[in-house]
Amino acid sequence: MNHPQPPETSNEPLAPGQRLPESQRKDFSPEAIAEIQAIMAKYPDKLAATLPALHIAQREFGFVSLAAMKAVAKAIGIPEGHVFGVATFYTMYQKAPVGKYHFSVCTNISCALRGAAQLLEKVCEKTGVKPGAGPSPDGMWSVEEVECLAGCGVAPCVQVNHDVYDELVDEQKLIEVMEACKRGEYRPWAQ
């Protein structure tokens, strides 16, 4: 996989292994800790809670920063290096901040045959951000080019945060989706 970006906090970039100043370090809320512990109890091995805990961390922290990875390691009681390895392997853990509404545009073959490349350009034009380049200045939008979202039949397919919009998205539909985001009708990122 050729996509590990160095994790960074919202303010300053952090190299792997570099420690955050004590004052900036964040930790899980007690509810999240309880949730992680409930997940750990479900599996025969506590290591199995790594992926679910990272999902919770992404929800709590907004993205999987180095601090979030350390919090996960501490909550489960596993090495920080293991969590770092896992978090950087999987693409759904955002290692840098994303916008309030994160657009994942599938550009794989089935979507591409029905104009996904053009749609991605349209999304970038309308939101004013480049794919994978972090959120727009107002923190509202971010765009990512992703692989198949399993909406091939009704391609092209766009995922906004956690919900898939796979109804033959064209420019008109895209504008509708963005308007609905502005009105706050869709699930925001950190939920």
Add this chain to the structure above:
Amino acid sequence: MVAIRTKPDHHTYTFPGFGSEKFPNLLLRGAGDLNNWHRQVYEQKHEGYVAMKAALKMDPVAVTEEVKASGLRGRGGAGFPAGLKWSFMPKDTADRKFTRYLVCNADEGEPGTFKDRVILEYNPHQLIEGMIIGGWAMQCVTGYVYVRGEFLWLIEKLEAAIQQARDAGYLGKNILGTGWDYDILVHRGAGAYICGEETALLNSLEGRRGEPRVKPPFPAARGAFGQPTTINNVETLAAVPPILRMGGAQYAKIGSPKNSGTRIFGVSGHVKRPGIYELPMGTPMNFLVEELCGGSSTGKKIKAIIPGGSSCPMLDEKDFDVPMDFDNLKARGSMGGSGGLIVMDESVCIVQATLRLIRFYAHESCGQCTPCREGCNWLEMILHRIEHGQGRMEDLDLIASLTPRIGLRTLCPLGDAACGPVDSALQKFRHEFEYHITHKTCYATGPRLLSGVGAH
């Protein structure tokens, strides 16, 4: 309690004659009906949990025998007989030395495949029923459903459905008075195509990076958490309740010889009615594409079809009449794969399409085996060069010499999967590559398949 998403989707699920004896409806019952995921609906309308109740009265070995008799082959891609796979688990089910696990592979990431999603959306109880039957046949203690992370709304739905089954006493302690304890847990992935490979999936389930393991030991000996494990695709497990309802021998009569049963085909690309079609195995491909899907949507001739998800070698015009089952597709140099047909018309530049596919494999290679990690990137770079008008004729020989050094030299089939489309494209559409090199532009004139705003 989260709200269950009730947004209709726009796939086509049915066609005239669907549900008749010729085209039995075994897996897509109620597809398109958003209320169908409730247990009551499944039980009242679709003979739900009838097979499970019958199976729990049978001897576990007899259940496996019934699945063996049905000839059901795994629907995930490899087409391995499901009953045989089940019988690889340690035989002595009374032996408490092992903890047995059943894992359902719902990490549907193959481009062009969108069948598992339909089962999870409209028929989660059929999957749960199949998992209970499978769990009983192998005397498992837990069933894990590994769902890809993007399917968050389906995970919520599946968890609600599992809770309904628990409330009805179909899961939990002492299921229906048999003294057998079993539960199903949903595990959410995090966006890695490689986790669809069964040992990578197990690593991911255990909380590690999704890197395939060295086999042997096979999962039936040492799988999840070091214990005997069977991994089946969603569609395979969903096919188990109909098998037990109608009997294995009856099920074996559907479809073509050695490829029994029905299969869900997902059609995408340049057709008029893309969507999900459940057909008996061995249905000719041009019947599906021309008759059911209405043929080309652009009015242009169909040039190439990928018959089973992006990993399968492409087929050109002379093979469009192939009966779609594992053996016939293999005989034509392709694969049955995961049943996702990608239809491309004449306007598609094969070089661009191949580059798009290989970019996917280069991106999704886990990086464990050198031939795949480096080879896929090389293929991407060479194809990129050709596509952007800087190719040389020797590049085609370079590609041809590169693919045999990736295929079958890696721990998992991802390397082979990456070579399939490249090899077949070069073999069947070589003139397009040559045209690209000599004219420095596309042979076909359709819209671009690759965006100009930078890749990931």
